[in-house]
Amino acid sequence: MKFYDCSTAPSPRRVRIFAAEKGIALPTVQVDLRNGEQFTPAFRAINPDCTVPVLQLDDGTVIADAVAICGYLEELHPDPPLMGSNPQERAVVTALNRQIERDGFFAAMDAFRNTAKGLKGRALPGPHDYEQIPDLAARGRVRVEHFFRAMDARLDDRAFVAGTRFTIADISTLVLIDLAGRAKLTLPEACANLRRWHREVAARPSASA
Numbered sequence: 667m668k669f670y671d672c673s674t675a676p677s678p679r680r681v682r683i684f685a686a687e688k689g690i691a692l693p694t695v696q697v698d699l700r701n702g703e704q705f706t707p708a709f710r711a712i713n714p715d716c717t718v719p720v721l722q723l724d725d726g727t728v729i730a731d732a733v734a735i736c737g738y739l740e741e742l743h744p745d746p747p748l749m750g751s752n753p754q755e756r757a758v759v760t761a762l763n764r765q766i767e768r769d770g771f772f773a774a775m776d777a778f779r780n781t782a783k784g785l786k787g788r789a790l791p792g793p794h795d796y797e798q799i800p801d802l803a804a805r806g807r808v809r810v811e812h813f814f815r816a817m818d819a820r821l822d823d824r825a826f827v828a829g830t831r832f833t834i835a836d837i838s839t840l841v842l843i844d845l846a847g848r849a850k851l852t853l854p855e856a857c858a859n860l861r862r863w864h865r866e867v868a869a870r871p872s873a874s875a
Contacts, residue, residue, distance in 0.1 A: 670712065717792060
């Protein structure tokens, strides 16, 4: 098994945190996204979509999606459960994680990728070039602000995003908040619940994975 990673990219960080919470050590290959290694023939042969993370299994099977990789690791190492411990919990965590991706993660990506100078002409990850669209960045910033306030309200009566237990929903939220910070979108002072949660989750040893 090989885990293709990039230490500066947000999506593989979700897998690193997930694996760290489970105590899993993944044999890792760093992919130099800054210098375009993802576009080389060697990497395209592994993942034609030219993105990380990628988990390549010993039989050659390739899993090229952060949440799918986490799901695979969860099946192999069910404890501690990070995607729910029964059908109801798994459904709730899955729905929350998808909402966090849609309303938070993708919005932060729009805000960051459509303004970062180093991503000029690369507003979307993948094999094709797309120009930055300032209006999408502006909309992304508004969406992130709405997400912050909604998540602050959610955390008013619970320790973690899905309830009493740390899950992949917390991992996704942590990573998107840190990504939003790269777009100079910081947590509002008024979001006391979210700021408390972020301090506590960012202090977990796995957060530095």
